[in-house]
Amino acid sequence: MERELIYLLYDLCAKWGFCIPHEDFEQIIKIEYYNADDFAIHVVEAEGLDASPEATWVLRIAERFKERFGTDEIDSSTFIDRVRGIKENW
Numbered sequence: 001m002e003r004e005l006i007y008l009l010y011d012l013c014a015k016w017g018f019c020i021p022h023e024d025f026e027q028i029i030k031i032e033y034y035n036a037d038d039f040a041i042h043v044v045e046a047e048g049l050d051a052s053p054e055a056t057w058v059l060r061i062a063e064r065f066k067e068r069f070g071t072d073e074i075d076s077s078t079f080i081d082r083v084r085g086i087k088e089n090w
Contacts, residue, residue, distance in 0.1 A: 001079040005029045008068050012043060012061065020046035035073040036062040 006029055013019040020028075024046035028039070037053060040061035044051040051058060066072050 001074055001076045002029050004068070004074075004079075004081065005034075008065065009043070011068075012064065016060075018043055018047050018057075018061070032076045033074070034065075036065040037072075039065050 009018075009020070009025060009028065020043060024042070028042055028046070037058070040058045041051045041053070043061050044055065044057050047057075049055070049057055062072075
């Protein structure tokens, strides 16, 4: 799951300019459970922008999360890499 969060954060940086500080990046990838909205709020907060749940960037990043993971929540204890088709135990 950590690897996939890293990939998503890199995509957000490359495509939309959300290149968050290293400390925030490290904190985000270590969280064991995420839902799309909480992930988006953390990213937007790290970028120093309005992180209210209805803010445009929060909604867009939450949607990107759902597209990447095929669900609106992920948990490290049950995470299955959809691309590789394997359960990961980081």
